[in-house]
Amino acid sequence: xxxxxxxxxxxxxxxxxxxxxxxxxxxAVNILAVQVHTTEAGAIDEFLVDAPHxxxxxxxxxxxxxGRGRDAWIAPxxxxxxxxxxxxxxxxxxxxxxxxxxLGDAVRALLDADTVTxxxxxxxxxxxxxxxxxxxxxxxxxxxxxxxxxxxxxxEYARAQALVDIVAAAAQRTADSATLLMPxxxxxxxxxxxxxxxxxxxxxxxxxxxxxxxxxxLTTDGVPGPAQLGRLLDPSRVQTxxxxxxxxxxxxxxxxxxxxxxxxxxxELSVVVEDGWQRRGVGTxxxxxxxxxxxxxxxxxxxxxxxxxxxxxxxxxxRLGHPAPVRRDGAVASTTVPLRRTPAST
Numbered sequence: 478x479x480x481x482x483x484x485x486x487x488x489x490x491x492x493x494x495x496x497x498x499x500x501x502x503x504x505a506v507n508i509l510a511v512q513v514h515t516t517e518a519g520a521i522d523e524f525l526v527d528a529p530h531x532x533x534x535x536x537x538x539x540x541x542x543x544g545r546g547r548d549a550w551i552a553p554x555x556x557x558x559x560x561x562x563x564x565x566x567x568x569x570x571x572x573x574x575x576x577x578x579x580l581g582d583a584v585r586a587l588l589d590a591d592t593v594t595x596x597x598x599x600x601x602x603x604x605x606x607x608x609x610x611x612x613x614x615x616x617x618x619x620x621x622x623x624x625x626x627x628x629x630x631x632x633e634y635a636r637a638q639a640l641v642d643i644v645a646a647a648a649q650r651t652a653d654s655a656t657l658l659m660p661x662x663x664x665x666x667x668x669x670x671x672x673x674x675x676x677x678x679x680x681x682x683x684x685x686x687x688x689x690x691x692x693x694x695l696t697t698d699g700v701p702g703p704a705q706l707g708r709l710l711d712p713s714r715v716q717t718x719x720x721x722x723x724x725x726x727x728x729x730x731x732x733x734x735x736x737x738x739x740x741x742x743x744x745e746l747s748v749v750v751e752d753g754w755q756r757r758g759v760g761t762x763x764x765x766x767x768x769x770x771x772x773x774x775x776x777x778x779x780x781x782x783x784x785x786x787x788x789x790x791x792x793x794x795x796r797l798g799h800p801a802p803v804r805r806d807g808a809v810a811s812t813t814v815p816l817r818r819t820p821a822s823t
Contacts, residue, residue: 480509480554481526481537484627485546489520493545497522500544504536505529512562514630521630522546525554550627566636570643577647581620584612584637590624605634612637615645653770657720657762665732665759667766670717672710677721677731679706686752692787693749695809709736716770720750720759735763737770742777748790764793772816779814 487493498508507527514521528537534551541549569583585593588610595618603613610622610629622637654668670678682690682700691697709715720733733750746767750760771779783790785805794801794814804811 479528479530479532480556481528481534482550482552482554483524483526483537483541484521484550485541485544486516486519486521486548487544487546489515494520494522497541497544497546500540500546501526501537504532504540506532506537506540510562512632514632516630552626566639569640573640573643574647577616577644577651580614580640580644583640584620584622587636587640588622588624588629588633590622592621592623594621594623595619596621603638605629605631610634610637612641615641615648655766657759659757661757664723665720665762666723666729667718667720667762669712670710670719670734672707674719674731675703675707675710677729678710678719678734679703681731681734681751682706682749684751685749689749689752689755692784693747695782695784709734714739716744716767716774718763718766718770720754720763733759733763735767737767737774737776737779739774739776742775744771744774744776744779746771746779746781760789761793761796764790765797768797768799768814768816776816778816781812781814783810783812784808785810 485497487497494513498511501508501524505528508524509527510525512523514523526537537551538549541551566587569587572579573583581593581595584590595614597618603611603619605611607628608624610620612620612622614620650669654666657665657667659665679700687697687699690700694701709717716737716739718735719731721729721731723729731751732754733748735746735748737744737746746764748760748763748767750763768779781790781794785808787810791803791810791812794812799814801812801814804813
């Protein structure tokens with residue numbers, strides 16, 4: 478088996494790709510993978526092929542030209558080229574979720590670049606040319622990406638930018654996290670929730686007393702099920718912040734939760750703290766960060782519903798400088814907190 482990578486430009490017209498593949502097939506060249514990059518000059522077809530041992534680069538170039546391909550770039554390929562390209566890109570994305578600092582290495586692997594160099598932000602803007610890309614570093618600066626051959630394509634630039642977007646999201650998640658030092662020396666981490674937190678969230682509710690669950694959900698129906706708690710982990714509708722105890726087990730236990738259910742320009746705020754962690758400042762810290770998150774999202778007001786026999790939310794809001802009138806309706810007390818309108822962040 479002799480592996481080669483081939484890139485060639487063909488007219489972006491129906492049937493031209495099949496002409497090129499037929500010309501390769503006539504020379505017993507087996508196409509293992511193909512990608513199409515659309516450009517203004519035409520469609521750039523990229524192949525990973527298995528050619529007979531006797532075929533040379535010149536033989537392959539002649540077959541490409543007979544198939545109406547032009548500006549051919551041909552180079553020997555390594556066995557790792559057999560990896561499915563979408564799978565390869567997804568693996569790099571998964572690596573960046575765990576290690577955002579590996580962006581430069583991920584871009585080099587994705588693009589088979591010659592060099593990827595980090596530089597402080599300068600006059601060069603993000604963009605690309607045939608042999609170079611400039612990619613923004615979400616944490617500051619930029620990456621200069623160089624490759625002598627083949628020329629970069631707009632599709633490759635879009636793929637690299639997608640990796641940058643993943644790192645930007647990871648950086649935002651890190652910025653949204655904070656360590657809370659309790660008066661007794663204990664530490665908690667306050668961070669946004671993810672769907673992976675569902676088992677720990679279920680365990681926290683099972684540890685909570687019926688009275689604590691009742692004050693949060695205004696019902697005595699027992700422990701909320703996975704479906705109900707799972708809806709609180711849907712970021713398209715609910716912003717959920719957690720207080721977790723770090724470093725105890727492989728799954729850090731959740732001891733507190735704040736939810737902002739988005740409804741137009743308002744958000745409904747709810748908080749629950751595990752019994753053993755109540756009256757230690759956990760709820761106050763969660764409410765403070767939830768209100769700040771609502772302001773960043775551009776909410777006009779936050780509405781909180783609590784049981785009339787649970788004045789903790791009212792005291793917390795007053796302590797945080799958000800005194801607001803309380804409206805009582807039967808067993809439910811409602812508080813509406815106006816917020817400063819700020820542009821919604823992305």
